[in-house]
Amino acid sequence: MRLVHRPEPANDRSESVLASDVDVARSTLEQARGLMFRRSIPDDYALVFPFEGADTRWLHMLFVPFAIDAVWLVDGEATAKKRLGPFVGLGRDRADTVVELPAGAAEPVAVGDELRLVK
DSSP, X not given: OEEEEEOSSTTOOOOEEEESEEEEOOSHHHHHHTTTTOSOOOTTEEEEEEEEEEEEEEEEOTTOXXXXXXXXXXXXXXEEEEEEOTTTOEEEXXXXXXXXXXXXXXXXXXXXXXXXXXX
């Protein structure tokens, strides 16, 4: 599975792969654990948190010793992006899906861009 980025405007067909090593945290336990207790993640890694319906989604960096980029999505469209620092980072925004990537990996992503999982 890959995480693909398509910049806005919609008529721009250029796509890029943000991550080719993707895990999906579907269960409540997987979502609660997130990246906690990992020492690092690969450069081409993404952890995707799908939720039922758009709502305010909080992220914390407790027990995560490295920085990440977080992207909040509604219907596949980026609504917010933030760099979260190790151990003390905190972020929130409205989303039905949240994506966690290595720090710097979401640099090309802007609000309004499309992110989607493809096989």
